[in-house]
Amino acid sequence: MARSASKWLNLVNAVLAQPFGLNSQQELLESYDNMLKPDVDAMNLAAWLLDLALTAQQEPQLHSSPATSLNRFHKVSDFSRAVSDTVEATLFSHDRLLGTVQGLGMAMHFLRLQISQGNFHKAWIRVRHCIALAELLGLSRLPPLSQHSSIGGSPEERLQYQKIQLWEFMCSAERLSGMIVNRPPISRRLEDPNAQPLTVNGIVQTSVYLKRLTDVTTKFHILDDPVVTRGAGAQSYASALELDRELRVLASETPKSWWRQDTNEIKPENLCQLLHYYFVMRVHLPFTVRQGAGEPNMYSRLTCLDACEAVAQRYQPLRRMLPSGIFLSPIMDLQALTATVVLLLASHSGAGNDRIEFQADKARVQDIAAQVLGVMEEKSGEATGTNFARQGAITIRSLSALLQRSEGVAASSQLSLKVPLLGNINIRRNTNHPESASTGKDQPAQTLPGTGPWDPSQHPAPHIFPGASLNQVEVVPSTMHEQANWQWNPLSWSIEDNPFQDAFMIDNLDHFGMWQGDDNSLLFNN
Secondary structure (H helix, E strand, C coil): CHHHHHHHHHHHHHHCCCCCCCCCHHHHHHCHHHHCCCCCCHHHHHHHHHHHHHHHCCCCCCCCCHHHHHHHHHHHHHHHHHHHHHHHHHHHCCHHHHCCHHHHHHHHHHHHHHHHCCCHHHHHHHHHHHHHHHHHHCHHHCCCHHHCCCCCCCHHHHHHHHHHHHHHHHHHHHHHHHHHHCCCCCCCCCCCHHHCCCEECCEECHHHHHHHHHHHHHHCHHHHCHHHHHHCHHHHHHHHHHHHHHHHHHHHCCCHHHHCCCCCCCCHHHHHHHHHHHHHHHHHHHHHHHCCCCCCCHHHHHHHHHHHHHHHHHHHHHHHHCCCCCCHHHHHHHHHHHHHHHHHHHHCCCCCCCCHHHHHHHHHHHHHHHHHHHHHHHHHCCCCCCHHHHHHHHHHHHHHHHHCCCCCCCCEEEEEEEECCCEEEEEEECCCCHHHHCCCCCCCCCCCCCCCCCCHHHCCCCCCCCCCEEEEECCCCCCHHHHHHHHHCCEEEEEECCCCCCCCCCCCCCCCCCCCCCCCCEEEEC
């Protein structure tokens, strides 16, 4: 088990170093005897157990039978849950214990375990709680990190350095968890990352890049502000373009060679690059799903689709090489799922999508979707960390089946999905009936009970996942005019954007949502 710790400790510490945390597998082993002592510090023991639980989830099962793997999975799951529940009940319920430097350091270990289990909502709530305690402790008013050194100095100076490092870690953790639940951060860094050198001796500092990248997310809430999105579309689009400019400027400060992805080895910068493309997708996503190809914001549509493709492509080698139990895996699964769904919908919508170039795009997108699906299905067969991969595979498989259905089928098809950042999507593949279209006059056709123009409110998305179900619905359009429109609009969908309904919550806080913004009932036909 200790051997598997080095695979994720080295990677995570290179991207986002955590104070009061383990730095190597040797530390995990050497700490064992101390943890058995009756006078062991409660915070140190809790942090060690949390890291042990996280490491146990990532231990590979080589040459094990399915029964053995399943049995071990239940043991690891029970152990991780027991550690998580005990730490939460014993320490998180007492602010006097948690509101110390050691307590807050331990809490960051707790957050990683929660994310690995898919408890994104709980992780975000806990990091907000910790930030409030840290502010009361005075961590938000410390001098910048650049004025201190962790090497040498008195014990007081080293502790001061750890406090500063802890606050900076919490700022990054809040920004990253806030991106998952689509909520803006409230913390402020002690030092502007733009003042720190991004490149030292020709080497890009991954930790600095991540700080600057996550700081861009502090402005993402503007894109979801209902006052902006409903009352001033131009202002919202201008805000998106400014965020896009900041991301491009940041990327331009790195050499092109830095963006090359190694398919044989995971490098810390690969994680930052995937996150960068995901943020680009996030910036342009509202304008991509709200407008058609002929609208003035074509730049957003093209940029978003390019970013979606980059996320889907870069996800595959990273997800295969990362252990399933690592806390980064469910985040990557959700990012790839959102990107793939947007690519599939965009490639099958819009006027003139029967032209040869659009057909080529559809073929390429279907190939990308099949590759992502293959990775998710592969990871679904593993014992740990597979719930999100399994759900994502169901969603992509169902949507692909609907979009690839033969256009000669006499019945229309409907699919209801829940997708991160988008919400509940009701998709309808409309089929033209040529024998009805030849009658010549715009006269109402006989409408069967329960049929007619598609009303999304009559077909709500299922509330329990897996909800990706493919249904056959016989439909007779109410007028000849609608039939003519269907000929040019073979695919239509609506997005029910409910900020208090969650698509993937698997913990006890599943009564509230996290993916959606504040704009409700987006309805459009492409």
